[in-house]
Amino acid sequence: SPTLSLILGDQLNSNHPWFNSTDKNTTYAIYETWSEATYTRHHIQKVCAFFLAMRTFADELRAAGHNVIYRTLDESRELQLESIADNLLYDANELSAGTIRYQLPDEYRLDEELKSLSENFEGVIEATDTHHFLSGRNDVADLFAGKKTYLMETFYRSMRKRHNVMMEANGEDPLTGQWNYDHDNRGSLPKSITFPEASTFPKDVSSIVKMLERNGINTMGRIKKNVLSYPTSRSECLEALTDFVQNRLPLFGTYQDAMTVRHPLLYHANLSFAMNVKMISPREVIDAAVSEWQRRPEEIEINQVEGFVRQILGWREYMRGVYWAKMPQFALTNDLDHQAELPSWYWTGDTKMNCLGHAVNQSLDLAYAHHIQRLMVTGNFALILGVHPDEVDAWYLGVYIDAIEWVEITNTRGMSQRADGGLVATKPYCSSANYVNKMSDYCKGCHYKYKEKTGDKACPFNSLYWDFLDRHRDKFANNFRMAFMYKTWDKKSGEDKAAILERAAWVKAHADEL
Numbered sequence: 001s002p003t004l005s006l007i008l009g010d011q012l013n014s015n016h017p018w019f020n021s022t023d024k025n026t027t028y029a030i031y032e033t034w035s036e037a038t039y040t041r042h043h044i045q046k047v048c049a050f051f052l053a054m055r056t057f058a059d060e061l062r063a064a065g066h067n068v069i070y071r072t073l074d075e076s077r078e079l080q081l082e083s084i085a086d087n088l089l090y091d092a093n094e095l096s097a098g099t100i101r102y103q104l105p106d107e108y109r110l111d112e113e114l115k116s117l118s119e120n121f122e123g124v125i126e127a128t129d130t131h132h133f134l135s136g137r138n139d140v141a142d143l144f145a146g147k148k149t150y151l152m153e154t155f156y157r158s159m160r161k162r163h164n165v166m167m168e169a170n171g172e173d174p175l176t177g178q179w180n181y182d183h184d185n186r187g188s189l190p191k192s193i194t195f196p197e198a199s200t201f202p203k204d205v206s207s208i209v210k211m212l213e214r215n216g217i218n219t220m221g222r223i224k225k226n227v228l229s230y231p232t233s234r235s236e237c238l239e240a241l242t243d244f245v246q247n248r249l250p251l252f253g254t255y256q257d258a259m260t261v262r263h264p265l266l267y268h269a270n271l272s273f274a275m276n277v278k279m280i281s282p283r284e285v286i287d288a289a290v291s292e293w294q295r296r297p298e299e300i301e302i303n304q305v306e307g308f309v310r311q312i313l314g315w316r317e318y319m320r321g322v323y324w325a326k327m328p329q330f331a332l333t334n335d336l337d338h339q340a341e342l343p344s345w346y347w348t349g350d351t352k353m354n355c356l357g358h359a360v361n362q363s364l365d366l367a368y369a370h371h372i373q374r375l376m377v378t379g380n381f382a383l384i385l386g387v388h389p390d391e392v393d394a395w396y397l398g399v400y401i402d403a404i405e406w407v408e409i410t411n412t413r414g415m416s417q418r419a420d421g422g423l424v425a426t427k428p429y430c431s432s433a434n435y436v437n438k439m440s441d442y443c444k445g446c447h448y449k450y451k452e453k454t455g456d457k458a459c460p461f462n463s464l465y466w467d468f469l470d471r472h473r474d475k476f477a478n479n480f481r482m483a484f485m486y487k488t489w490d491k492k493s494g495e496d497k498a499a500i501l502e503r504a505a506w507v508k509a510h511a512d513e514l
């Protein structure tokens, strides 16, 4: 009897074994649904990129001889099929399918939805792997069973060995004897440096934008002239990968933590969307970087490529493992009991703080910010302001092109907001203006003075930083990586402390007006 095979919007993996041969009894189904377009308020470019990539994938499957049902948002709404499961059950019935197959979703929400299909379908239901990740859903949980902190570095080293990436022939030692070159990867930008222009893939998505409007989908962010520049097919993704390894990898590591008003991307890859929807695999991205390094040993130093490999083989796989180890409870964590609202200018970019204005406007314009902008500007500010993690999550889950819950929530609640009680990060990622000034050119010409802690012109980061440490003394004073900061705070006079806390109180009360 016929088989109906579901492909989710983030499962556009043309190398999946499903597609090794064609079968006239199998129909693939890809759906644009109300539920997916509205489970959070998404960036307009994010919805356009997903739908366009899904449409392109469906066309490619058809061209390869597969049977495909593709339902646009207009069509699924017309039939009042609002969720993935609604669509799937409708088609199973229409086709008299005896089997429904799906690839295991990466999101808890969809995992639950698909598990419950059996309540309404009498045939066989098969769930299979996505053949995308380099580790299993439960590998991180198994590695750290019983531990209070999940140290990424431990997992990363095990992955290097297991997948034989940048290892000596004995399979035990890292090439050159050193696992991690992070200390070489904190360079600040020289003034004279130039940035290579990355390949873009401009496409007019007016018809998708109009469809979203017609259906009353509430989005955020901007799209200039309805042109989307992200890669939305496998061949475009491969072109973007080649462009990255040839032109930006050579300086990726060195300036990984730098930020500038001069360029949104610097030397970053901008491959997270391509990977997260599985148009390209982490293994091929890692292999492309390592072979470029091997091909140009004179030009590309090991810190550049190791830093990059660590992000993908380490952080990306690790975050997925943390997600499956800790969901659904993870989404409820709020260890620091933060309750404030996110300032309204996160949605508009309208703030006098140069760093935040820049990072937020860039995010609204491009649906992209690089890691340090996310962690040390928007994330850091929300953390020291004491914003409720639900508010922070909603923003991050909406705003970025690559935001899918498994990798968004673990970074936001875990790494950035420390809502998980320190499972992911051994120390909170909080800082004063000093760090932002050191790593960027944002502070120059800002309305606020980065060196001042009190007074109307004092950078809000400064008073909030000390206020944060003071408020959470019981959580952090015994953390040896924070001890120095508490010593510095304790050395200040009572009067100085009071003035700083007073400025912080004003900032917190007027956060929308900063």
Ligand code: FAD
Pocket: 267, 268, 269, 270, 271, 272, 273, 275, 276, 308, 311, 312, 315, 316, 317, 319, 369, 370, 371, 372, 374, 375, 379, 396, 397, 400, 402, 403, 404, 407, 408, 409, 411, 412, 415, 416
């Ligand atoms: P590069 O800097 O070029 O890094 C290469 C690749 O490494 C990325 O494409 C990504 O796949 C991977 N990577 C790097 N850092 C991480 C990380 N911490 N966790 C997982 N993978 C990583 N990444 C997402 O894909 N989706 C998200 O929703 C997301 N939300 C984030 C929220 C916060 C608060 C923070 C601090 C980070 C978040 N990240 C997220 C991780 C990281 O910032 C992005 O993956 C990265 O900025 C994407 O741009 P890039 O491809 O240019 O990355």
